Amino acid sequence: MSDTILIVDDSVSMRQMTSMILKSGGYEVLEAAGGDEALKQFSNDVKVVITDYNMPGMNGVELIRTIRSGATNKSVPILMLTTESEEAKKNEGRDAGATAWITKPFEKETLLKTIKKISGEVSF
Amino acid sequence: MSLSTDPLETFREEAKELLVTLEESLMALEEEPQDHELIDTAFRALHTIKGSGNMFDLDRLVAFAHTVETVFAALRDGSLELDRRLTDLSLTAKDHLADLLALGDGSDPEIEQRDRELSSRFTAYLPEGGAASAESGGSAEADVGEATAHDGPGAGVADDELKDEAKDSTYRVILKPSLETFRIGGNPLLLISELQELGQTLVMGFVADVPPLSEIDPEGCYLHWDILVTTAAGEDAVRDVFLFVDGEIDIRVVDEGGFFDTDINYKRLGEILVDRGEIKPEDLEHAIGSKDYLGDVLIRSGYVTQEQVQSALSEQNYVRKMRETRRQTESSSTIKVQTEKLDELVNLVGEFVSLHANIAMLAEQKGDQDVRSAAEQMEGLIRQVRDLSIDLHMVPVDLLFSGFRRLVRDLCADLGKDVHLELEGTETELDKNVVDALKDPLLHLIRNSIDHGIETPEERSAAGKERAGRLKLSAYYAGAHVVIEIDDDGAGLNAERIRAKAVDRGLISAELELSESEIQGLIFEPGFSTAENATNVSGRGVGMDVVKRNIENLGGSIRVRSQQGVGTNMKIRIPLTLAIVEGLLARIGDGMYLINLAYIVECLELADVVDDSGDQIIDFRGEIVPYLDLRRFFRLEASENGGGQVVVVAIDDRKVGLVVDGILDKYQSVIKSLGKVYERAQGVSGAIILGDGRPALMLDVDRLARVTREELR
Numbered sequence: 001m002s003d004t005i006l007i008v009d010d011s012v013s014m015r016q017m018t019s020m021i022l023k024s025g026g027y028e029v030l031e032a033a034g035g036d037e038a039l040k041q042f043s044n045d046v047k048v049v050i051t052d053y054n055m056p057g058m059n060g061v062e063l064i065r066t067i068r069s070g071a072t073n074k075s076v077p078i079l080m081l082t083t084e085s086e087e088a089k090k091n092e093g094r095d096a097g098a099t100a101w102i103t104k105p106f107e108k109e110t111l112l113k114t115i116k117k118i119s120g121e122v123s124f
Numbered sequence: 125m126s127l128s129t130d131p132l133e134t135f136r137e138e139a140k141e142l143l144v145t146l147e148e149s150l151m152a153l154e155e156e157p158q159d160h161e162l163i164d165t166a167f168r169a170l171h172t173i174k175g176s177g178n179m180f181d182l183d184r185l186v187a188f189a190h191t192v193e194t195v196f197a198a199l200r201d202g203s204l205e206l207d208r209r210l211t212d213l214s215l216t217a218k219d220h221l222a223d224l225l226a227l228g229d230g231s232d233p234e235i236e237q238r239d240r241e242l243s244s245r246f247t248a249y250l251p252e253g254g255a256a257s258a259e260s261g262g263s264a265e266a267d268v269g270e271a272t273a274h275d276g277p278g279a280g281v282a283d284d285e286l287k288d289e290a291k292d293s294t295y296r297v298i299l300k301p302s303l304e305t306f307r308i309g310g311n312p313l314l315l316i317s318e319l320q321e322l323g324q325t326l327v328m329g330f331v332a333d334v335p336p337l338s339e340i341d342p343e344g345c346y347l348h349w350d351i352l353v354t355t356a357a358g359e360d361a362v363r364d365v366f367l368f369v370d371g372e373i374d375i376r377v378v379d380e381g382g383f384f385d386t387d388i389n390y391k392r393l394g395e396i397l398v399d400r401g402e403i404k405p406e407d408l409e410h411a412i413g414s415k416d417y418l419g420d421v422l423i424r425s426g427y428v429t430q431e432q433v434q435s436a437l438s439e440q441n442y443v444r445k446m447r448e449t450r451r452q453t454e455s456s457s458t459i460k461v462q463t464e465k466l467d468e469l470v471n472l473v474g475e476f477v478s479l480h481a482n483i484a485m486l487a488e489q490k491g492d493q494d495v496r497s498a499a500e501q502m503e504g505l506i507r508q509v510r511d512l513s514i515d516l517h518m519v520p521v522d523l524l525f526s527g528f529r530r531l532v533r534d535l536c537a538d539l540g541k542d543v544h545l546e547l548e549g550t551e552t553e554l555d556k557n558v559v560d561a562l563k564d565p566l567l568h569l570i571r572n573s574i575d576h577g578i579e580t581p582e583e584r585s586a587a588g589k590e591r592a593g594r595l596k597l598s599a600y601y602a603g604a605h606v607v608i609e610i611d612d613d614g615a616g617l618n619a620e621r622i623r624a625k626a627v628d629r630g631l632i633s634a635e636l637e638l639s640e641s642e643i644q645g646l647i648f649e650p651g652f653s654t655a656e657n658a659t660n661v662s663g664r665g666v667g668m669d670v671v672k673r674n675i676e677n678l679g680g681s682i683r684v685r686s687q688q689g690v691g692t693n694m695k696i697r698i699p700l701t702l703a704i705v706e707g708l709l710a711r712i713g714d715g716m717y718l719i720n721l722a723y724i725v726e727c728l729e730l731a732d733v734v735d736d737s738g739d740q741i742i743d744f745r746g747e748i749v750p751y752l753d754l755r756r757f758f759r760l761e762a763s764e765n766g767g768g769q770v771v772v773v774a775i776d777d778r779k780v781g782l783v784v785d786g787i788l789d790k791y792q793s794v795i796k797s798l799g800k801v802y803e804r805a806q807g808v809s810g811a812i813i814l815g816d817g818r819p820a821l822m823l824d825v826d827r828l829a830r831v832t833r834e835e836l837r
Contacts, residue, residue: 011176013135020131054171068307075343077309083175099309100368105178117318118309118368 003047003119004028008038008063009081010055014104018050018111025112035063042067048119049078053089061089061096068097077118081106132180139177139225142169147218150211157206166214167196173221185224188239191246192217204249217242292323292356292450294379294443298400300348302371307343310370316351318365323355326442328435345371350400350435352378352442379443390443393418396436403427463556466517473506473513474794478813480506481791485816510792514555514701521599521608522550524559528570532595535574542581542591543574548598554606555701561678562608562698565671569610569694570595572668577614577692587689589613602697605680605722610694617686619643626652644684648672679705679720679795679809681775681826705812706792709820710771710784713760716820718791718812719782723773723825727787730770740835742781744772751781752832754823757807773825780832782823795822807831 005027009015012033019029030046032038035058038051049067053060064078080098082089090101099118102110146169149162156162174189192214198204220242223235297319301312316327327349334346353362359377366373378399379390390396394412397403403422411421419433480502487495525547532545554562578584578593585591596611619640626632626646638646646652650669675682680698699705699722707718708727726744730751733742742749751770770781793812798805809824 011135011138011172013131013138014172014176014179016134017131017176017179052175054168054175056165056168075307075309077311083171083178094370097304097308104175105181117314117365118311 002026002028004030004045005048005050005115006030006032006038006041006046008032008035008049008051008055008060010034010052014052021108021111022115025115027115034058035066038063039066042072044073046073046076048115049076051078051080053080053082053093061092064093064096064098079114079118135176135180136225139173140222142173143218143222145169147215150214150218153206154208154211160200163196163199163206167193167200170196182228184227184239185221188217188224188243189221191243195246195249198250210249213245217246291380292354293377294352294354294446295359295362296376296378296439297351297353297362297366298348298372298374299351299366299369300372301345301369303341303344303346305345305370308370310368312345312347312349315365315369316349319351319353319362322357322361322365323353324446325354326352326438328438330431330435332429332431350439352439354446378439379446390440390447393433393436393440396439397422397428397432400436402432466556470513470517471794473510477506477510478793481793481814482816517555517557517701518553519556519559520550521552521554521559521606522547524562524566525550525597525599528566528597531567531570532574535571539575540580541574541578541593543578543593543595546594546596548596549600552599552601552606554698558678558698558701561674565674565696566608566610568671573610573612573614573692577612577616579615605697605699608696608698611691613691616688616690616692617644617647617684618688622646641685644686647684648682676809676824676826705795705822706790707822708771709788709791710769711786711788712754712758712784715760716788716814716818717754717784718793718820718822719771719773720822720825721790723775725772725774725779727769727771730768730783733770742770744779744781747779749779749781750832750835751783752828752835753783754828755783755785757828757831773829775826775829778829780829782828
């Protein structure tokens with residue numbers, strides 16, 4: 001029973017790259033190209049959401065707000081991806097309810113470690 | 125778009141599409157230069173190329189996209205106006221991006237030259253002419269730094285620092301998550317357990333902020349924690365755990381763990397509270413004036429809460445304990461002591477034990493209650509000193525065993541054998557003197573085993589065994605004894621040949637019926653092994669009888685078990701220490717004798733258990749057990765009320781009864797050797813001096829048991 005992670009990014013290559021990293025870490029992966037598509041795929045089975053900040057249509061922060069104010073799985077850990085020129089957006093994401101954030105580009109280990117940190121996979 | 129399995133290929137495809145999008149919006153912007161949505165689309169296309177490109181280390185592409193993106197960011201926020209010239213330039217930039225994308229890691233002087241030209245033309249649009257706009261975090265190198273900063277311990281420079289001073293430091297973490305924590309997917313418990321992976325922790329929870337049920341927000345987080353963690357991982361590793369905490373977090377070193385920081389006593393309660401910012405120094409001054417216990421005063425005055433005091437006290441306690449442990453481990457390094465000094469100590473303790481026995485006896489005789497209870501207290505102390513001094517004398521049997529590796533190797537080379545030596549229980553501890561005294565007997569047994577026991581590889585193959593023989597030395601505790609076994613998978617003993625030889629040597633009569641194990645036991649008889657069967661390896665004029673004698677001199681015993689063709693097992697039982705023996709003092713005739721407590725099963729009235737048949741046997745709980753009348757054995761005058769008690773002893777589960785006149789007391793003492801004159805005396809193995817100065821003989825239980833069984837026949 002591996003955990004399912006929802007990746008939301010308008011960039012196919014980023015989704016593909018992130019997905020490969022996560023699969024190597026033993027996770028199941030769902031992909032969405034934007035906020036609206038993400039909400040359609042979102043369910044109680046999703047253990048972690050990884051969302052890009054900058055996307056056409058509904059952006060990352062709007063997606064986080066929508067999830068946090070929704071009825072389903074609203075306390076899901078959400079990891080926001082930003083680029084270095086979006087430092088200021090971190091606070092926006094944090095206020096919207098992002099659990100954690102990492103800056104692109106990131107190392108494979110950084111992503112997996114952060115996911116582990118927020119998904120509850122810490123051994124007791 | 126066709127999806128490649130290689131993300132880099134996918135990126136190339138994707139970037140091409142994004143460049144098309146960029147071109148389209150640029151064309152449209154020629155018509156509508158003020159259209160914000162079009163600017164936004166162009167910006168986003170550039171941003172995505174930059175962001176994803178970064179993941180694929182396409183540095184040149186990323187750098188150029190960043191420069192162009194910065195200009196578009198300025199267009200987006202209105203600080204710059206789009207004109208025809210910039211649109212043209214941007215279209216050229218789009219083509220250049222396509223070239224850079226195609227170039228990848230390669231190099232092309234023409235493209236690189238154009239890269240510089242175009243970059244400087246774009247930066248000219250920016251205030252101060254630099255690419256480092258207010259919004260930008262800078263170059264690609266800075267990004268890498270950002271990313272690795274999350275890696276925590278084990279990354280980058282911090283690692284080297286840790287190697288230098290991987291000392292345990294204690295940090296105090298004050299964790300006050302925001303009310304919103306649970307709602308945004310946070311979980312303080314995860315953080316705490318992650319922290320616990322770093323080292324020893326003390327977690328103190330505060331529940332005082334939890335409101336009454338009527339006001340509670342069930343999804344709110346009202347708890348906060350003080351956590352102490354002791355780790356060598358460094359402060360960065362601790363901070364790393366709390367990277368994403370929403371709320372207040374305060375991490376502070378409270379103990380550096382330095383060598384000079386050895387003052388066991390940590391800060392006082394008031395200091396800790398001030399340190400934590402929970403009380404003002406002047407309030408503390410005020411409270412200290414009172415005579416009552418400070419914690420109580422502080423709580424009563426409302427300066428701090430019960431929980432805060434509790435937490436500070438726990439911190440005090442924790443740091444103190446930690447420092448104590450550290451001091452212990454720092455000072456637990458060993459010092460070398462000459463064995464002679466230890467021997468002397470053990471000897472003195474032994475004398476001390478004897479002297480105490482004397483005092484106890486005198487106290488008993490005088491009937492003085494005070495002296496008696498003082499003697500009893502002394503006994504407890506002496507026991508501790510004795511155990512400690514014996515413990516000082518203990519060494520792991522490995523010291524003995526590992527020395528045989530070379531011997532086995534050399535013997536194999538000499539004899540053309542192939543033997544694999546296995547060692548087991550090497551951590552078992554024995555008296556250094558016992559270890560020294562065991563060296564020769566073991567050496568002899570190992571030689572025997574390899575010379576006579578284990579066959580040549582050819583013989584082994586023919587017998588269907590593995591070519592390499594196996595020799596196992598093992599040691600383990602058995603009560604007050606240590607058992608050492610020498611086990612080989614060689615040819616085993618040939619009972620018929622042993623028997624024939626024993627008859628030949630006149631050790632047994634040809635008619636005597638013996639069990640297999642009794643026949644095997646004959647190899648220990650004096651005169652059994654002779655120079656005739658000695659090779660230049662084993663033998664050397666030393667027979668198995670000498671081995672046995674040596675072991676018995678240590679208060680031990682040896683047994684052989686062998687199965688022909690399968691292997692031989694030698695089992696040596698040896699007392700943990702030679703220095704002091706605990707025994708039961710018995711009277712036989714006018715003399716006193718000590719029976720080693722380790723062998724004794726039970727003491728009984730002979731009359732209750734004796735068998736009427738006239739045979740020398742008793743009924744011990746339904747078991748037929750032979751007995752030996754020691755008065756008769758030692759040829760002592762029969763006293764009128766003699767022979768009343770039987771002491772049942774067991775050696776290797778075989779029981780015999782020893783009949784004595786009376787049993788007096790438990791007694792512990794240093795055993796003195798009887799000297800050369802008494803070397804051949806049977807049934808006794810040493811002597812002790814009793815408290816009143818009289819001597820007592822130590823019974824050789826092993827020998828007596830054998831005599832008993834022989835007499836039964």
